[in-house]
Amino acid sequence: MEELVTKFYTAFANHDTETMVSCYHKDVIFEDPAFGVLKGERAKDMWRMLSASQKGKEFKISFSNVESHENRCSANWEAVYHFSKTGRKVHNKISAQFEFKDGLIIKHTDTFNLHKWASQAMGFKGWLIGGTSFFQKKLQKQTNALLDKFEKKY
Template identity: 40%
Template structure:
């Protein structure tokens, strides 16, 4: 096992637990790639912007509901569970995610892929529409498009600040 890589993943989740998006971004290589059920991002700047947006939303929407638990951490994978209030609907979410990582020569994250049950997430986050349509490519596509627009607006505001 590569201890430096395992330590990088542990540090990433420690930073996430404390909603420290700057420290999270610092774990990625400049040309890193991130993919999950909602986002497909390229570069540490764009990935960092996503984490900043999500961390700020969590702080604004319900720190009382925020909890992150990371487990089964190896030098290339982890399981993590996030408990939070989904601000768009005010609904509580408990999302279970499996992460895979690849690293560059400096032991920075070069690729990060998170996988979770989108339908289960949609049921919790969106309520009845998510329960009825969460399995469809149509809803997944709409959520991805909305998330991309939200990230673009967040980045534009960040540049203007």
């Protein structure tokens, strides 16, 4: 399990999206504050979209504390990048939880402080509303609309 999670994040750090998504079970369920719940191919396409949007840009990933507990695994990872809509630098610290089936990741849950992320990405406006459920719902609607658009092209 730890080897698979390490493979996933090493591929992410190397911008190797297809190796990343090969770590996912076909019925994977992914969840995070920005996208909400994504299942199967849509979860894989989210990583493809994020990778494509960062090509040629400063986008650094690091990970640590990969630990397994029975049929689960946890890890911490960090992303440093410039938010495309504002150009503001973001340093997001994420905690990840994984569950496995058939030797692959069946469930992946990322948690991070959305208010802190919004403050970095959008400045004062993000600080003002970034901690509200209204903001989270609006963000998820926007990110999923971008994913819909990506999937039509992909």
